[in-house]
Amino acid sequence: MNRCKSFTYRINFEKENIEISNAFATAAKTPKTPAHIQLMELRDAYPGFGIVIYKTQITQNKQKYKGLNFAEMRRCIIKWDGECSPNLAAFDKATADKVPYPVVKQWYLGIYGEHYKRAADVTMPVMEDTAAVGNTDTAAGNC
Secondary structure (H helix, E strand, O other): OEEEOOEEEEEEOOOOEEEEOHHHHHHHOOOOOHHHHHHHHHHHHOOOOEEEEOOOOOOOOOOOOOOOOHHHHHHHHHHHHOOOOHHHHHHHHHHHOOOOHHHHHHHHHHHHHHHHHHHHHOOOOOOOOOOOOOOOOOHHHOO
8 A cells, every 4th residue: 555645545456446545535636736646647657547436344343452552461461471471571572672562462362362351251350550440441450
């Protein structure tokens, strides 16, 4: 996917289309704007390709992990595996190396996902000062 400021487009060679976002299409309607110029350049670069406005697919029944941040992941790893855990060392290295959150979250859920989900299903009193007592919406009470 290519980006031109806030305008998004992608080239679909299979279908021979230039797929543009709705925001890009709206901005490209006005002549001599950066989006309009970019679209004209794309049409020149890919003659014979159609122009299609693409829609983002929304995944239904997607599991959400509200409150699952780096601090919560670290706290749960310590609680479940202890402070000498190799997973905690790997987690600390990843956060020190500034590995992006989605990558760390995927790794974490790959190892602790079922355990985390089971803990989230059980209503547990929160024993720590980091969350409000009885607040089941936050992940702090899940471990």
